[in-house]
Amino acid sequence: MVKMLIDGALVDTARHMDVIDPSDESRVAQVPDAGTAEVDQAVAAAKKAYPAWRDATPEARGAVLVAMAQVVTDNLDELCQLLVQETGRPLGLAQFEIAHLAAGYLNYYAGLRIAPEILVEDDTRRVEQHRKPLGIVAAVVPWNAPVYIACNKIAPALAAGNTIVVKTAPSTPLTTLRLGELWQDVVPAGVVNILSGGNEAGAHLVSHPDVAKITFTGSTGTGRKIMEAASPTLKRVTLELGGNDAAIVLPDADVKAIAPAIFAFAFFNSGQVCAIIKRLYVHDSLYDAMCAEIAAYATGSKVAGGRDPEAQFGPVQNKAQYDKVLDYLASARASGTIIAGGELPDGRGYFVPLTVVRDVKEGDVIVDEEPFGPILPIIRYTDIDDVVARANASPYALGGSIWSNDAEAAAKIALRLESGSVWVNQHCALDPAVPFPANKQSGSGVEGGLEGLYPYTALQILNIAKPQAA
CATH class of the missing domain: 3.40.309.10 (Aldehyde Dehydrogenase; Chain A, domain 2)
Incomplete structure (x- = not known):
């Protein structure tokens, strides 16, 4: 049985959930069913790991993302077979999601850098614009493209210097949990934590006071609930919701x-x-x-x-x-x-x-x-x-x-x-380098591209008065 990744360790729970193959309704696996205690452990691990990850150089963080992408590529066959089992989709579509999308987004964000900008430079002052990481990111992932969307959240969060807790969808946790197991030796402990669980875990994670940002992909109805859960502490929220x-x-x-x-x-x-x-x-x-x-x-x-x-x-x-x-x-x-x-x-x-x-x-x-x-x-x-x-x-x-x-x-x-x-003359032409915004009730914020990295940062302005001659 696959386990959850918390603080660099593989963790089981007393409760478990069935993973069902939608092709024949058979049970293909059981996975941990996290509750509030496991969520608290994961958030605490992310909080402990944050200062060192925040202070790491962008090059060091990028190297970890490249290593994560290489793990995806090296274990492609196993991961695709698991994804076929839990989604029922054809093998070619599983390969596209994992090899092209998941690995592609990890590699793309590994190479992005946000440099400080000089906004004003004159005799009296220098004004600099900086973007700083936020802290702990909570990522709630849907069931329709579980590995791609998890990596599409993990990659910019880590590249910006945040740590992350990922909560998988109850019906498709298997491949992402296995990926967490494979990442155990390449990601510093606590930087990435991956949980499986139901509504109890999800609700506790998005309302946790130590979480600075929520990124959610799913239904518009659930998106509204997440905005409510974020309001007491004014968490940053990115929502990619329903479309028509x-x-x-x-x-x-x-x-x-x-x-x-x-x-x-x-x-x-x-x-x-x-x-x-x-x-x-x-x-x-x-x-x-x-x-x-x-x-x-x-x-x-x-x-x-x-x-x-x-x-x-x-x-x-x-x-x-x-x-x-x-x-x-x-x-x-x-x-x-x-x-x-x-x-x-x-x-x-x-x-x-x-x-x-x-x-x-x-x-x-x-x-x-x-x-x-x-x-x-x-x-x-x-x-x-x-x-x-x-x-x-x-x-x-x-x-x-x-x-x-x-x-x-x-x-x-x-x-x-x-x-x-x-x-x-095309549709849904996704590219990691191209921003993907959501309007109206399809969500708020943007994913993809450099614009998709900014929401994982806080803007800080440094305004320096220069000494003046007497």
Whole structure:
């Protein structure tokens, strides 16, 4: 059984949680179920380790991050197999998350440096701008991309000079805990602490008085609760929450040319990504053709457990989300016309076929809300100004995209969208060097790039008066 990493030691608990394979609903492992005592131990360890880590040179901290990334790479096969077990996703997708995203973000932040800036220099004074670490960071990680998102929080926190306590999602703790075990010998004790546990551990961690910052990825509802928990001590908070990303296909687009990419960006990880296409708006002149193309791709794809070498898409990750997706499937059936998928397979596992629904509109649940599963509504429009207004009417504003043969014209329309990220002829193009902000109820703050390092720091201004001649 894998254990938690606290203060450089591997720690078990009296309570344990089951890890379920969503492909067949079997138990694949048991992991520790941390409570308030383990959270207190982890925070105390992070607090003890903080002064030395804060005072280490950026080069020394970067070297540790590089070593952490190398551990990821050296143990890729084992980590991918664990991720396949707990998520059910195909092996190729597990490899992409761990080798490309997790290791990539660790290496990227290992090389970032924040140098002091001279704001004013004259005969009377010198004013310097410095960025200092905050202290202890609490990172709460979701179940849909557990290793990538953990590393996307660990990397900037450590690069800035903070120490961190990571709380994994209850249904996907296995791979991240194992990574903590592998990091035991390369990370100074207490700098990184990784816990598994449920709501008790999460609630205690985000409200802990010694935590200076919370970084959370998950639902908007939970994000609101975290903001409340942070308020008594005014903790810094970065929230990357739900999305209902709109993609708009302009009338000059080549349907056959763009349909494969739109399909891929709509159903990536079986729809379980916050910043993929959730609403596809297609001009009336292309509507029928686009519906037919997307439906054909969905019908021709294989949904199966990750151990099946032919699997292209996996199951919904957990039972609670599976039940929610089934409710959205019923709503899609009631409000529109299902042209692919829609019928559940026999047998065990949380499998939902890739489902495409047309003839829907705003006001339908499947359009207004985020299924976070493999269901794509395709909505008709005729006027550009109208469709931009409809896309912006959502309370969510994480990402959006415009698809056209004229990239420059599309870019002008893209800038009218209110989402934090806008793409042209692509979607969810994540890059560690590119900031990824969240607007409206999709969150607050920014991740990625140098802008994603700043929220892990406190701004300090040093203002020095120069001696004046008598």
